Amino acid sequence: MRVTTGMITAQYSRNLNRSLSKLNYLNNRATTLRKFNRASEDPVAAAKAYSLRRSFTDNDDYVKNLEDTENMMLTAESSMMGLNSIAQEVSSGDMLQAVNGTMSKEDREIIATKLIKMQDAMLSTMNTKYGDRYLFGGSTMTKPPFTVAADGSLLYKGVDVTTGLHQGTPGVGGSASVGGALIDFGAANESKFNDYSISIVNGTTPNAIDTAAKTITINVSTVPTKQDLQTVLQGLTGSTDVTVKGDLTQTVGIGTAQVSGGENKITAGTSVDLKELMNEKMYVDIGLGLDYNANGLNEQSVFDSSLPGINFLGCGVDKNGKPQNMYVLLGQIATELEKPTLDTGATDSLIKGFNNQKQVLLTQITQFGSKTNFLKYADTRLDDTSLNLNKKILDNEFVEPAEAIMDFKMQEFAYMSALQMGTKIIQPTFLDFMR
Structure with a gap:
């Protein structure tokens, strides 16, 4: 086979370009320290990188949830210790321990006044907020959990803590803000439209409501003003209680929103199971392997x-029919102390009930401590997981600086050598002889 100068030159040029291309790749690798910049360069490593980064992001979300919960628990713990201090002070020699049958009415009234102030301190402590959330409201954190009724009875989320009877609340309509319009679905509809998705869209989609899918779709061309939107909504829902707030002559834009905030009416005197309120749950995903079984979560x-x-x-x-709430017990003890004649039997019984409930409080604080300890263990586990995932990401996607620089210098040496070899491989031309 005859080998020509052109063939040698073409082959050399191709090899030199490959060497230059590899030099460029290693230069980029030494600069970025990345093993690959496109998935096509290493599909297996790219797939693994996606999986690792997804796990790292999930773990980061767990850490944020955990940190928020830990801070909330620390605030709650401080409030509980404050409540315990109030209970201890009430039981001190200056208050309940000082009560006896030989006390004057004036002395009893002084103690009664102190007890009422301690009631206020308890109420304030149990309505502690963390950010915009009330800590001790169970599954409801948007409203103060404890309030005092007109007759002086203590209410927890509207329920008398002694009798378990609800004071009653009116119905509240849901609302949604979409396309620049605030829609009120009316108190009469209560929670009927909660979780409905309402969309104002372009195109030829007809106005419709789907009760099964919980969607309301409105074509923006049919509602040029808020007045038109109100009319259409009243027609779709069959309720004239649905209204649009503000200036009804204003135009409506497109958008999507979810209806929320509706509450059903509760009739005064409705019996509520206090145990259900005590056992309310509010779950947070902190990376324990969120799972569902046949019974749900x-x-x-x-x-x-x-x-x-x-x-x-x-x-x-x-x-015996005696209340088991510390706030209520303090109020009843104060009432007994303010009477012209002290009923020592009744007073002693109430004081005993308060001391018993104080022990229950200590038990609850101890159980709460186990929760905070669990969070500390979970925090350590998530930190370790984060470190391990970060190491795997670095090993999978990045190269050691020393290795990257060494590879680059080796390829640079090979390229420079190839350039020098080129002067010897390629034959001189006629012009070179003419010099």
């Missing part, structure tokens, strides 16, 4: 961050 795969306040103050009555 697997409670072992999530963390329960709810803190129903009546678990700490107490609720209901004992077998």
